[in-house]
Amino acid sequence: MSVRQAAGWTGPIDPKSPIGAQVHSQIKRAILTLELAPNEALSEKELSLKLGVSRTPVREALIKLADEGLVDIFPQRGTYVAPIRVAEVMEARFIREALEIAVVRRVARDADTAFATRLDEQLRMQKQAVDARRLDDFMLLDDQFHHAFSDIAALPRSWKVIQSVKGQLDRVRYLSLPQPGHIEQLYVQHADIVAAVQANNPDLATLHMKTHLRQVFSSIDQLVKQHPSLFGEKAVTANRPGR
Known part of the structure; x- marks a missing residue:
């Protein structure tokens, strides 16, 4: 099985529901299904544009995903999808x-x-x-x-x-x-x-x-x-x- 490209993994954001939870859910789902592949670089700016939200909920989602072991955040180096350990x-x-x-x-x-x-x-x-x-x-x-x-x-x-x-x-x-x-x-x-x-x-x-x-x-x-x-x-x- 090849890892799928991430071109179409985002879905609509419902402004009437908590934005942060939706952003976290969408990014996490893309990581779990390998649409965002292990070791792939993650940009707050690019993710916010792709999801149509500000950078704040994206940043918060990435911090939470790091706590869950799915994202690695390296100060001064960047943020990456964690490899499968x-x-x-x-x-x-x-x-x-x-x-x-x-x-x-x-x-x-x-x-x-x-x-x-x-x-x-x-x-x-x-x-x-x-x-x-x-x-x-x-x-x-x-x-x-x-x-x-x-x-x-x-x-x-x-x-x-x-x-x-x-x-x-x-x-x-x-x-x-x-x-x-x-x-x-x-x-x-x-x-x-x-x-x-x-x-x-x-x-x-x-x-x-x-x-x-x-x-x-x-x-x-x-x-x-x-x-x-x-x-x-x-x-x-x-x-x-x-x-």
Whole structure:
């Protein structure tokens, strides 16, 4: 998969909604989908012109993205899209696994018919995206699927924490989507999680969620070899955790 050019990644800014949040969202989305490639220089002036906003919300967005590990700001040198750093990907996966396993265990104990129906609908939309090979849609639906568990468990801050750390991980997820059979496998794993939750089986739901979240290990080494320019200079083989 080649990295797409950034010519058309911007969307309209709604003046009736907070400008800063929209600017941050658009730039972040372009970085996560590699439309703004790792190590690409970022100009506040050019971004403000492209988005049709002043430089202030752009500057604030870049500072926030730096905090999220997606942008590197070097005084006197400039601002760049951060390379994908394998160590940060692994740390994000560790944090995400710890939180999502705890969440899915809680949900599986008490899942009701309404939530079961909600999950079935999400699987239906995912299957449509898989069959049509709509990779971007599948990634968005994947996030909605995982968010649903924190939502139903009334743990919104857990999802905010996950969102704040998984930027590096999301770029690996996006790179891996075109691999043959990959989204099909993710869909099957989602279906396994749903079945365990609907059966009110916390242990099985935990097992399936853990398997699913560790899927990154099956692709990251290959991705480093295929796209070395996207990763940090010291990209190394990912350490596998004990089972």
